[in-house]
Amino acid sequence: MWADYEQDLLAVEDRLLQFAGDANDYIRDVTSHIIRSGGKRLRPLLMVISSRLSGYSGPDMTLLSAVVEFIHTATLLHDDVVDHAEMRRGRPSANQVWGNQAAVLVGDYLYATALWMATGIHIHEINDVLTLACRKMSEGEVLELMLDNNLAAREEDYFNVVECKTAALTAGTCRMGAILGNLDPLRKKALEDFGYYIGMAFQVADDTLDYMAQKDRLGKTLGKDLSEGKMTLPLLHCLAHSPTPQREVLVQRIGQGEITDMHLGEVVGFMKTTGSLDFSLERAVSFMRKAKQSLDPFPDSLHKQNLLALSDFIIERDL
Amino acid sequence: MWADYEQDLLAVEDRLLQFAGDANDYIRDVTSHIIRSGGKRLRPLLMVISSRLSGYSGPDMTLLSAVVEFIHTATLLHDDVVDHAEMRRGRPSANQVWGNQAAVLVGDYLYATALWMATGIHIHEINDVLTLACRKMSEGEVLELMLDNNLAAREEDYFNVVECKTAALTAGTCRMGAILGNLDPLRKKALEDFGYYIGMAFQVADDTLDYMAQKDRLGKTLGKDLSEGKMTLPLLHCLAHSPTPQREVLVQRIGQGEITDMHLGEVVGFMKTTGSLDFSLERAVSFMRKAKQSLDPFPDSLHKQNLLALSDFIIERDL
Structure with a gap:
């Protein structure tokens, strides 16, 4: 199942790292840590298959796949602060490495970046959903x-x-x-x-x-x-x-x-x-x-x- | 100066409380606490005067005034967590009363609500800005x-x-x-x-x-x-x-x-x-x-x- 969308998901990874790298070094480090920590990419996969089932496979599919993963990642960062988590997927959680403050603020940054990316597509129905x-x-x-x-x-x-x-x-x-x-x-x-x-x-x-x-x-x-x-x-x-x-x-x-x-x-x-x-x-x-x-x-x-x-x-x- | 916009700013207050009250009791309590704690409403005032100077005084002026105040309020909630603040405008800060967890998550809620309200106007240029x-x-x-x-x-x-x-x-x-x-x-x-x-x-x-x-x-x-x-x-x-x-x-x-x-x-x-x-x-x-x-x-x-x-x-x- 994953194999049918390997190229699509690789494009999503590129997009995730591109947007993470678009900020200053510190944000990039915290973001890369959590992005690279091996999430299942369930939400990007849902986005990709839903789009393709609906007959669309253009660039907005990749972009919105990165958007939903960024939003999910932002909630993980805030969850870990709220739950005082020490580990996430077998590695030290971001709040453990960089502190709660960084986890809260970088979470905000990822969330804001995701919505900025999504609204840039200029489809009101997408924004509303x-x-x-x-x-x-x-x-x-x-x-x-x-x-x-x-x-x-x-x-x-x-x-x-x-x-x-x-x-x-x-x-x-x-x-x-x-x-x-x-x-x-x-x-x-x-x-x-x-x-x-x-x-x-x-x-x-x-x-x-x-x-x-x-x-x-x-x-x-x-x-x-x-x-x-x-x-x-x-x-x-x-x-x-x-x-x-x-x-x-x-x-x-x-x-x-x-x-x-x-x-x-x-x-x-x-x-x-x-x-x-x-x-x-x-x-x-x-x-x-x-x-x-x-x-x-x-x-x-x-x-x-x-x-x-x-x-x-x-x-x-x-x- | 404030006096010229008293009615406009009262409408903004109504809107702020309406959207705060739209959630569950807990969110309403935390939000009301910080909204009622007497901010200067500088951002709503800027929104109101800029709109009127530009010849617009319709409902989107009030809505976006509430949006920018909500966004500002969300950052205050997160700032207080990050700074370990105990007081805000002479009253106990929200993180002191309800804990850091609530301050982080209600901040997220206010921010999300603000962007949901704003994108609902359906003007791409507003969303981009x-x-x-x-x-x-x-x-x-x-x-x-x-x-x-x-x-x-x-x-x-x-x-x-x-x-x-x-x-x-x-x-x-x-x-x-x-x-x-x-x-x-x-x-x-x-x-x-x-x-x-x-x-x-x-x-x-x-x-x-x-x-x-x-x-x-x-x-x-x-x-x-x-x-x-x-x-x-x-x-x-x-x-x-x-x-x-x-x-x-x-x-x-x-x-x-x-x-x-x-x-x-x-x-x-x-x-x-x-x-x-x-x-x-x-x-x-x-x-x-x-x-x-x-x-x-x-x-x-x-x-x-x-x-x-x-x-x-x-x-x-x-x-």
């Missing part, structure tokens, strides 16, 4: 912060956060592909829906894998969400379905900071008894199925097949 | 961070920071007024130049007043820049013109954190011997004169007179 997605994302970040360590959090609060912080940008990304290709309103909506559901599936799967994945495969620390008090779906489900003594242990672990392997093993054990991991994965799979169904208005093609394969990958990557 | 100004601002913030405590900083580095972090937005604001009024290129440039020079004059005056103003008049802590290691014009000039023993004392005080009244008195004393305060004020006055000259292409009118009066106010506000 992108700035609304950005607004929802930042609202989602605040909503997530409000839920941290919040034992009154409900599943619907969680899904609202995921919708804002993740699905808004993936939905907007796919819709921008359809806009570049001048599709009719029905297919624009179809691609937007695809992006929405794949974003939901991705985030719910990611939040579940935080309790399942093997540490060396993702370069992530297992149990990170628990130690940070993130009220994600498996934890909410487990809390709601735990008998009182088990619930009391869970409450103690939420936001505890350092989580030992033993503590984590115990919590994962609880989640197995309440079926919370299976429940969460099933929700991710359900969003994935809706993503696939959204593409029904499109006839079969290489690009449609690749979007369907991407949907499977979102779920199966680490299982 | 505004996003470029935002990009320069964020670059200026990073440049300023790099200069902190930097004894190798030169006057040109300082002016470059001021140009980016302050003058880019005031220049863009005045140019947007001219765009709304559909002025010819020469007058668009004239208003942009006015905004540029008034931004330069304002910031240089502000940085000088940090060593001069009486505490109770500005609601600011005197000597704040010195304690934070900000390499502003009076300090750079004083360093460059101090004999070695005096320079050594200055170097010790830069970024020292707590600055006692005695230490500050000593530094201000040095600045008087080197003429650094007079030098800095003279630079501010010189920018102010250039601002006034920029308006030459405009015939005399109430709005032109008010921009001229505003130029004087920028310099004379606290002397």
